[in-house]
Structure formats: structure tokens, C-alpha cells
Amino acid sequence: MDKIWFLSSILVFLVHCFIACLAITPTNFTTDQSALLSFKAHIFDPYNVLTHNWSSVTSCCNWIGVTCGARHQRVVALNLSSRALGGTIPSHLGNLSFLTLLEIQNNSFHGHLPNELGFLRKLKGIDLGDNSLSGEVPLWFGTLPKLQGLLLHNNNFSGFLPEEMCNRLPELKFLSLDENQFYGQIPSSIYKCRQLQYLSLSSNKFRGSIPREIGNLTLLEELYLGDNNLRGAIPLEMGQLGHLQVLSLGLNNLTGPIPSEIFNISTIEDLNLWGNKLSGVIPSSISNASKLTQLALSRNSFTGFIPNTLGNLRLLERLFISDNFLTTEYSSTLGLGFLITSLTNCKYLRFLVLSSNPLGGILPISIGNLSASRQYLYANNCKIKGIIPGEIGNLSNLITLNLEGNELTGSIPTTVQRLQNLQGLYLENNSLQGSIPYELCHLRSLVVLVLYNNKLYRSIPACVSNLTSLRILSLGSNKLTSIIPSTLWSLADLLFLNLSTNSLSGYLPLDVGNLKVAVVIDLSWNQLSGNIPSIIGGIQSLKYLSLANNRLQGAISQSFGNLKSLEFLDLSTNNLSSVIPKSLEKLSYLKYLNVSSNRLEGEIPNDGPFVNFSAQSFVMNEALCGAPRLQVPPCKTISVKRSTILLLFKYIFLVIASIVLVLALIFVSIRCRKRNVRDLIQTDLSPLALRRISYQELVQATYGFSESSLLGTGSFGSVYKGILSDGMNVAIKVFNLQLEGAFKSFEVECEVLRSIRHRNLIKIISSCTNVHFKALILEYMPNGSLDKWLYSHNYCLDILQRLNVIIDVASALEYLHHGYSKPVIHCDLKPNNVLLDEDMVAHVGDFGIAKLLDEEETMTHTKTLATVGYMAPEYGSEGVVSTKGDVYSYGILLMETFTRKKSTDEMFVEEMSLKRWVEESLPHAVIEVADANLLRRDEEHFATKKDCISSVLDLALDCSAELPKDRIDIKEVLATLNKIRSNFQKNIART
Secondary structure (H helix, E strand, O other): OHHHHHHHHHHHHHHHHHHHHHOOHHHHHHHHHHHHHHHHHOOEOOOOOOOOOOOOOOOHHHOOOEEEOOOOOOEEEEEOOOOOOEEEOOHHHHHOOOOOEEEOOOOEEEEOOOHHHHHOOOOOEEEOOOOEEEEOOOHHHHHOOOOOEEEOOOOEEEEOOOHHHHHHOOOOOEEEOOOOEEEEEOOHHHHHOOOOOEEEOOOOEEEEOOOHHHHHOOOOOEEEOOOOEEEEOOOHHHHHOOOOOEEEOOOOEEEEOOOHHHHHOOOOOEEEOOOOEEEEOOOHHHHHOOOOOEEEOOOOEEEEEOOHHHHHOOOOOEEEOOOOEEEOOOOOOOHHHHHHHHHOOOOOOOEEEOOOOOOOOEOOHHHHHOOOOOOEEEOOOOOOEEOOOHHHHHOOOOOEEEOOOOEEOOOOOHHHHHOOOOOEEEOOOOOOOOEOOHHHHHOOOOOEEEOOOOOOEEOOOHHHHHOOOOOEEEOOOOEEOOEOOHHHHHOOOOOEEEOOOOOOEEEOOHHHHHOOOOOEEEOOOOEEEEEOOHHHHHOOOOOEEEOOOOEEEEEOOHHHHHOOOOOEEEOOOOEEEEOOOHHHHHOOOOOEEEOOOOEEEEEOOOOHHHHHOOHHHOOOOOEEEOOHHHOOOOOOOOOHHHHHHHHHHHHHHHHHHHHHHHHHHHHHHHHHHHHHHHHHHHOOOOOHHHOOOOHHHHHHHOOOOOHHHEEEEOOOEEEEEEEOOOOOEEEEEEEOOOOOOHHHHHHHHHHHHOOOOOOOEOOEEEEEEOOOOEEEEEEOOOOOEHHHHHHOOOOOOOHHHHHHHHHHHHHHHHHHHHHOOOOEEOOOOOHHHEEEOOOOOEEEOOOOOOEEOOOOOOEEEOOOOOOOOOOOHHHHHHOEEEHHHHHHHHHHHHHHHHHOOOOOOOOOOOOOOHHHHHHHHOOOOHHHHOOOOOOOOOOOOHHHHHHHHHHHHHHHHHHOOOOHHHOOOHHHHHHHHHHHHHHHHHHHHHO
8 A cells, every 4th residue: 555655656746747847937936826825815814914915916935934946936935933823724725836844833723734735745844833723633644755844733633643654754853743632652653753853742641651662763862752641661762762862751650760771872961750650769870871961850759869970960950859759878967968069060050959858967068069050959858957057158149049848957057148149048847046147138139038937036137128029028936026127017029928926026017008019917926016007908919817816906997898809817816806897898708707815896797708707706705796606695776765866867867968969969960061061072082982881781791790700900990891781892990989099090091081092092982980989991902911911821922923012002102192182191001001902902001190291291290109110210209200201111111021021020139120131131142131932042033033122122221211311202112113023024034
């Protein structure tokens, strides 16, 4: 059968060659052009990349993504990667008979592959990765005898791999099928692809054992089989892969020992076996693999000694051997020392992860001789004894030091102050003694400081306020005394604070309200006294609050009802009095409440989360009353006489209040009618904007403003997705009128949005307002915010998409600054306020703190602060806002979009900032700051992409100059960006 197929292929090839020789060149050219135009007509092209370029009036050889042969002018390569194209792949591509390379990776194509692609007998490379294609591996691949590269990774292909696949692909060198849904066994016939150099089948559902025949792929350089359900032993035959550089078998169910034959592969650089069930010892012959740069053996069941021969791996950069049952050679006293000493030979070792092994021993002073390149040292849960040697301070480039869960004693060495790059210090669950050294305050880069559960004493050093990058501070379960230093409350970016189970005293100051982004605050089991500051109710992000077992007194503030995110609240065992605030009924996320052992009185609330709380939450409060299930007395009813008086007073008050309210409404109605008439005359509102939408319709549209409809929360309220009665999707911005500034924000946004019209600005559809409710009904953006696309692992924008987005934003700013009768200053430009519609067109929204200038004004002043990190210097220091301030924010937005680093990132401390980081990296180190998703040295078009990103970042620096007069105008920004995009597209098309 193979012979017949082969002869048929040769015959077809000869016929094609004969026809090609007889054919007139224009006819062949017309065939290719027609095929490409048909392809264009059948796909989705949201950015009109092909619409404006692929035209019958020009030669298809000059089209974007098309390459023609120099001699016969036939299409030989089609590269439409990362163009945001969609739809199904049409059959017309099968007419490009001279095609040798087909690349359409990183788009949104779906459906099955057309059989007509099997006609492309000259094809050498196919890259369809990073789409949503489905179906089984087509058998027509076997009709492509010259195929050298088949890349189908990150799609939805499924089914078995056909046994005969490699029989008909003798030239195949690169096979990438990872991140699909393939199942069954890996076919043993894979060895027939004898030219394979790269094989990736990872992240599928393959089962069974690894076929021994893989050992016959003697040219193989990279093998990826991780994240499947493979079982059994690693075949000894893999030791025959003499050219292998990468072997990745992690996240399977492989058993047995590591074959020592693998370490005889002199070329191997990366060995990844983590997350299996491998056992036995790590062979001392591992030192034979002298080119190893990464060794990952974590999460297995290895036993025995960690071989000291690891020190012979001079090129090793990453060593992961955590979560095994490994020990060190020689005595328990010296064993760890011998290991550390041997590793001092590994000059390039950056990651050393020994965690969760019963190593024992002490930390030797030779730890200070480890390479200065060391950045991450994890030796937690290793049963290490003794002190932390002062030589630890020699590891000057250390970023993370984790020694938690050991048996360490002594004090924290003051030499840690030399670890100026340290971001994470984890020393919890040891027996460390002494005071918290003042020298820790020199670690300005520190983000996480965890000293929980030790025997530290004395006070918390006041210099803790120097740790401005700190996000997590855990000092609980120690023997700390004195008051909490007032300077601690200046750490405004702190997310997690645990000072529990100490002997801290004093009052809680109002400054506790500075922790506005805190999620967890635990001050329980101390000796704190005084009242609980009501300002705690302003920490909107708080989820966990425990003040239990202190000496606090006074009432529980009504402001606690503003902690909308709160899930855990423990105020037990204090001296609190008065009633439990009814405002707590609004805390819909509250799962745990404990106010027991206080002096509370009055009725226990019975709505909201209180329906789920038991009697245990309220015991030892003798004056509480309420429902019988709470095991408290029923609340007494008011006497008939007093009740009658109160009722009479209530009705009289209601009548008077109603009269006043009616008169007020008549007055407001007259004023509003006049104002509305004036606004309708002055403003060209579309019919859509005049639509009347009632509060009841909004309730129905959002299913009662349910959590499932919530899109996000902002400074002055929440945004919900709604479906109106006619099926229209809208975004509903509901203002929290209890917040200071919410009324003004609503008025400003109304004034701005009803006046301006531009394709890159959020459109207002209507508003809904009454005394207690104010909302804006806005155009719905189905693709969310730019922030989501930058920082989510499920989304990614390529260079062209990011260029399009920032050009859209610049267009919006140009209109606001120059295209409207009065200059409009947005004042809060950031990725969260850039929203993307279904076509990925960007729209600027959230005008809650915007400013409208008079025609003769160039700037104004404000007391309203915008988002930290995006504000221009003059805005933050003097409250001066101008169009130049928007340009500054836009510059920071540009940098963030192409570096994927927020200006508030933990790496930016002291003098370093996002702007300075970018400035110091241009023009020679662009790759160091660019988003790794956009720029890699080994990718195609590297130089073109680098030049493009460099130009954008240069422009960003011009926008974010320190002085307003030095910043360029947004018109010039827009023109420059359009030029950058045009040059980028042309250069990509040429290559």
C-alpha cells in the first residue's frame, strides 16, 4: 500500500511539474491571487489587516504575510501569525500549489482542518499553534512527504495519534502537539520519524508507558512529555539519545529509579522529572551530565543521600530537589555542611530549593561562600538546627530566603542588612530569640517579612516604616511587648498584618485607617485597650479582622457595616458594650462572627448573615436578647401607653415630613425641567441617550444587583452587567451614595459624558436617579479592561494589538484636549479605565474626577487625588491638573502596556521607578524591560519587534517628562504612534 501511495505521489508531482512548465506565468499568478482573495473573504479580520492590503489591484507578492519565489513569482510562504484573525480555515489554501511554509499561529481560528491542505505537496512547515482548532490529526498529513515541521500546539485537537503517522513523514524534524486533548498511548511507531529533533506531547491526556522505541530517535534534541498520565518506568533506552538537550517528564505518574544511563548523555542541559512517583537514590553518576543547567526532581519519593557530586555540575543554574525523603551524607552535624561546600563550585546557581527533606544538620558558615549569583534559597522544613550564621549576609543578590519550619535558635544576624535585594524573608516556626534587629529596616526592597511563631521579644522597631515596599508583615506568636509603634501605620500598602499572640499594649490609633488596602488584620491575644476606632470601617478591602482577647471597650461602630468584603470578624473576649450594630446585616460575605464574652446588650440582628450564626457567636453577653435559637432571652415589648405615644409621634412626623418632601420635589422638578430643556437644546443627544430606564428595570436587568452580575468595583461604587428588556447588554454604574464625593462624581460624569462624542470614549445610554439611588447606564464592553488583558494568565495581547489599543486611547485624549469646545482633563488614566469592545477597540471610561476647563484656561486645581503611580508630579504635590497631566499618565500607561509592570510593582523602591527602569534600559537593553510575551531572542522578527517596542518606550519617556513644559502634545503622540505602527507592519510584511 505504501508503495502504491509513493508511486502515486511521484506521478502527481511530475504532473504538477509538467503543468508548471507549460503554464503561462500570469495564469499561475492569478491562481494564487484568487486563492488568497477567497481565503480573505472567508475569515474574520477585526483589524482589517487584510482588508486594506490584500487588493486585486496590486501583486499578491507585495501583500502582508505573503512571500513569492524569486524565479517563478508563485506564493511559497504565507505567514499571518498574531493577526487576530478568526473563523474556520477555508479550503482555498489548497490551491497554493507552490506553498512550502504555512504559519497562522496565535489567532482565533476554530473548527477542523480542510482536507484540501493535503494537496500542498511542497509544504515543509506548518504552524497552526495557539488557536482553537479541533478534530483528530488528519490523515492527509501523510501526503506531505517533504514536511519537516508540524506545530499544532495549544489547540483543541483530540483523539488517538495514528500509528501510521510517522510512516509517511520521513523528513519530519519538529513535532509539537502539546496543550491539546490527545489521549491513548504514545504510538511506538514514533521511532519511524527518525529525523525528529524536537518532540513535544506535553499537557495532553496520554496514558500508558513511555515507548522504548523513543530511544531510536538518535537526532532528538528536545523531548517534552510532561503533564500527562504516563505510568511505569523511564525507559533505559533514553540513554541512547546522544544529542538530547532537554528532557521534560514532569507531572506524570512515573515510578522506579532514574536510569543512570540518562546521565551519560553528555549534551543534556535541562532534566525535569518533578511531580512523579520516582524512587530510589539520586545516582552519584549525575556529575557525568556536566552541561546541566537545570535539574528538577521535586515532589517524588527519592531517598538516601543527596550526592556531593552535584558540586561538579559547574554550569548548574537551578536545582530543585524539594519534597522528597533525602538526607545528607556523613554525620547529621556535618552533612549539610558538606553539601553546601560542594555547591560552592556551582558559580551560576541562582535557584537552590531543598525544602521538605529531612536533611538535619546545621547551616555551615560556608553558606557565605555560595555564589553571589544566588537569588533564591529555600531550605524550609528540613529539620535544620543551630543558628543562622552571619555569613548569610554575603549572598548579596539574594531575593528570597526561606528557612521556615526548622529548629533554628539564636538571634537574627544583623548581617542580613547586606541583602539589599531581598524581597522575601521567611523565618517562621523556628525558635529564634532576641529582639527584631534594627538592621532589618535597611532592607528597602523587602515585600514579605514573616517571623511568626518564634521567641522574639522586646518591641517592634519604630524604623519599620522604612520598609515602604512591605506587603506582608507577620510577627505573631512571639513575646513582643510595649506599644505598637505609630510609624507602622504609615505602611499604607500593607495587605497582611499579623501581630497576634504577643503582649502588645496601648490604644489603637486613628492612623490604623491608613491601611486602606489591607485584606487581613490580626491583633488578637494582646493587651490592647481603649475604643475600636470607627475609621476601621473605611478599610473597604478587609476580609479578615480579629481583635479578640484584648482589653478593648466602648461600642462596635456602625461603620463596620461598610466593610463589604468582610468574611471573618472576631471581637470576642473584650469589654465591648452597647448594641450589635444593625449595619452588620449588610455584610453579605460574612461567614464567621464572634462577639462572645463582652458586655453587649440589646437585640441581636436577625437579617443578612445573622441567619447563619449560632449561639456560640454571642455567649457570655448577659444583656443580649433575640431569637430562641440563639439561647438568649426574648426581647421585651414596649408598653402600650409608650407604644401609642411613639406611634402617634411617628405619624405626625411622617405627615410633616411628607409635606416638606412634596414641596421640595415640586421645586426640584421645576428646576430640573428647565435644566433638562436647556441641556437638550445645547447637547446633540442621540435617540439612545434619551431612553428612559426605571429603577425596577435595572433591578430585573441585574437579577437584583446580584454578585453574579458584578463586573467590578471602583472608588465611588460598583459596575454591573445588565440585560435590558429588549435584550440589550449594558454596563450599569451604581454610585455608593454613602461615600464622600460620590454625589459629585456622579454629577461630573453626567456632565462630561452627555457632552462628548467619540468612537474611543464610553457612550452613555441613560441615567437613573432618585433620592437614594444614582446610576449611569453605559455601553457594555464585552472584552473587559486593558488591565485584565495585561495581567491575566488567560489572555494576552500581541504587539500589534497593544499598538492599536494605545492609539485608540491617544485618539480619545486628542479629542478630549483639542476636539471639544472646552478642554476635558480625564485626571485618572490607567489600564482599569481602558475598556475593550467586542472588536478589541479601546474606549476610555470613568470620568468621575474629570475636569472641564474654560476656553481660556490651561490648568486648574483639585483636592481629589487620582490613582497613585499614574499622577503627574504636579498633580500629586500641588493638586495642579492640566492636559499635560493626562499626557504624563498616558506615558506611564504606555510603559505599563509594553513592559507588563505596574508603576507600583514591588521591584520599584527607593530611587528606582518604572520610568527610571525603562530609561536606564534604553536603547541597548530593551529585552530586559519588555514584556516577555512580546519579545524573545529566539523568535522570528526579533529585531523588528525590538525596534518597535524601543520606539514606543522612547515616546513614553517624552510623555512622562518631570516638568509639564517638557512633555509633548497628545497630537504629536498620536502622529508618532501611527507612524510606529505603520513601520512595524511594513517591516513584518517584508520579512
